[in-house]
Structures are given as C-alpha cells and as structure tokens.
Amino acid sequence: DLTLEVDFPETRKSVKLFRDSRKEGTRHNSSMATKVYIVYYSMYGHVEKLAQEIRKGAASVEGVEAKLWQVPETLQEDVLSKMSAPPKSDAPIITPNELAEADGFVFGFPTRFGMMAAQFKAFLDATGGLWRTQQLAGKPAGIFYSTGSQGGGQETTALTAITQLVHHGMIFVPIGYTFGAGMFEMEKVKGGSPYGAGTFAGDGSRQPTELEMEQAFHQGKYIAAISKKLKGPAAAP
Template sequence: MFLPAEKITPNIALPIILLHAFTNIRDHEMDKHSKPTKAPLFSFHIELTYCKIPQYFLHYSGSQTYFSLNQRDKKMAITKVYIVYYSLYGHVESMAREIQKGANSVPDVEATLWQVPETLPGLVLEKMKAPGKADDVPEIKPEQLVEADGFIFGFPSRFGVMAAQSKAFFDATHDIWATQALAGKPAGIFWSTGFHGGGQELTALTAVTQLAHHGMIFVPLGYTFGSGMFEMEQVKGGSSYGAGTFAADGSRHPTELELQQAFYQGKYVAEITRKLMI
C-alpha cells in the first residue's frame, strides 16, 4: 500500500520503520563474500532500523515530521553579529547603535554591541573633555571574537587611519590570527572623520588590511544603498566601503541620512552573514 508523503506522521512512521526493518533484513548492505556476523540479531535489527529512519522521517519533504525538524533547526541556528567599535565623543557610538538596529531587523540574527578598551590615561581624557563610555556596552576581549559569525567594526579616523585604540585591539588578536580562527567570516567597517579630507576613504582602505590578514571576507556596501549614495545637497559621510559620518569640531552629529545608511549597513551585513550560515 502506498501512503502519500504528507500523510506520514510520527505515529504512522515508527510502525512502518519497525515493520520494514524486521521483514526486509536482506536489504541490509553487507558483503556477500563476508562471513556472517556474530552480532546478536537484535543489534542487527536496530542498525537496519537506524538506516531506514532518514527515509521515512526526513526524506519526504511534504511530511509534517520533515517540516517540524527542519523548521526547528532553522530557528535554533541564531546568527551572531558583533558590532565592535571605539568612540571618543559619541559619533561612532551613535552610528553603532543604528547599525545594531539594522542588523537585528533581520530574522534569526542577534547583533551585539562591544567596545574596544580605552588606551588613553584618565587625565588625558579629562583634558580632552571626553564624555564617559556607555555603561550598557561591555568591553570585548580579542578571544571573544571567535564566538561571532560576522562583524562590523567602527572607529574614528586619526590622521587617515583608524584610531590607535582600535589598532591596539587588532594588534592584540595575535593568538586567533595564528590559528586563523576568523578566516571566512564576513566583516564590514564604518567610521567618523572630522571633514572631507580627514580620511573618509583612506581610513576604510587602511582598515581592510586588518581583515585581510585574518582571512575575513570584507563586505562593502557598494552602491546598494541606492539614491542616498549620490546625495549632493547635503554633507554626508560614508562611501562604497561602508557607512560614515563627519564630526567637524565635535559639535556635528550624524544626520538622518547618515543614520539611515548605518541602519542599512547593519541589515545588509547581517543578511550576508546569514546567507553564509545557511
């Protein structure tokens, strides 16, 4: 009797498996020239039953059992995206929070904010009138990077390259670099500069080397952000390499368009990371 796949349920499948196992022992794959096994017949039946389980429980995509198992696996597979940043005056932090929102808008993605450790002494930070760090964002240790499936790194520019705090953090990743523990994982970047000539593209270009030596896959935005990439009526940071903003003398904060691009980048990188996971 033929039973349609969609009608096969766990209650029906188990008796079928057992019946098939105990009445079709000859189907078992064994060398006809080999000596008969001395294993108990019961063990033989169990082995055969195990071999037949995928055929009935998993093979028929129309069955409720197949659907339940596969949907369960997809729901359990959460993609972790780490947004790792350094921010002195809050500009990069504002971008990071928007990027997190974008990444978390992707189903089955869990985006987490992390700060890299500060390297400047407290007295220097006080003279620079730097505000305190965000209390709700923990500091990350290099070895914690291996827990993530994808990354988005953010930093302010210092003389055309990433801030020393971010570089110091990357320098501390020697152990995971030695094992190439991050190889094949996607990563994007975002940044803040003082003005147009402050390193909007150079900061991104010099940052890519950090990803390359770890074997990570650089995920640029390209021009997927659409018309926002060609905005000429207002000052806007960012480029095809990633989202960006201008801080000017420190009084300027990310504009609505820059925040939109940051949100988009979070969503975009999270989607790419998710695709690579499946």
C-alpha cells in the first residue's frame, strides 16, 4: 500500500489517496469496523426492500458495520401524493459529506429512461467537494436497481451510473456470476444481472421475489467482504 499523491491545480494541494500501511500500521485501531453504507432512493419501496436485504448481507460479515441511508427527495409532497407514493421510511437522510465516513458503498435507485432517478443524480451532483479532495477515491462501490419492465433498463441503469464512480476514482464492484445458480434462473422472471441486484416493479403490485432478495443479500455480503479486504489492517476484528 504505497502513498499516491495527486496535485489539483485549483487548490495546489496534494491529496493523499492511499496510506503506506508499512509506515503507519501502528496507528490503526484494530477494533475499528469496516463501514459499508447502503445509500438509496426509493419512491414506491421496491429499491428499499432490496436495500434492507443488502444491509443484512453486509452486516453478516464479521467486523463490518452496515448502515442504511436515503438521499433527499426533490419532489414536493403534493406531487408525490398525486403519484400515489407512500410515505418515506425512517431511514436517515444522508448528506454528501457523510459519504467520506464509509469504507465501501452500495448505491441503489429506480430507473428513469434507462438511467438513475433524478433524485439520486441530484445527490451525486452535490458531491463536488468530495471530488475536489478525492475523499472517495479508491473506495469500492456496487449498484442495485429497480425497473418497471424486463426491457426497462436493468443493465443500462447500472452502466450509466458507473460514470459517477469513475469521476470520483471509486472502484466499481459488480457481483459478476458469484451468485451461482441463481444467475441462471430461466423459469421465472428475475431482476438483477452481473452488474448488481435488481427487481421489476411492474405496475407497482409486484414485489421483490425470494430469489431477488437472496441476490441482494449476496451482493451486500460480497461487497462488504471486499471493502474489508481493501481497508486492510484497520478492518481486522
């Protein structure tokens, strides 16, 4: 783990992205947990159900502290009412600066025309300060999503979201085919892909299936394990 410094012309400051653990290893608190933040936007609850299962999966990894966060809503209450959106859950609302506290992330959102919902994009647009200081660089992040139909953007939503991670220098962690046989289900409709866990909302009445929830749990556990490894000595229980 060598030190890498990047000079930003705007600030003329060097930002240390990686610490040399060989020199600073004695400063680590061995009891410090690896923090994984599951940050999501959910209008009708489908993404939130996946988020809850992802949190359970992440929390199942020893030495990992998993926490759910919502991004701020941008629509007015009267608009949400007309859209028959249910009340928000009691998951705390995250601020951009709080992202810097985490060691790993799983970001979730419904699709809008093949891309992430505007609410989540607005939140990421407010992370310029973190980009300027490169506080998210080198941190792992996964993506999960909900679409209205099978051709509604299960893969394009993830693909277009990766650009946000790239500009922050984050490490995209897809689940690939690590979910095993569940990735090859052909008898039933199943959301998700090698990019991340997913579900289909349909007209709103369809809820995440047992297999989709299992995939979400797997994603949380998988990314938590990788986050712990990347954190290194500080993550040791």
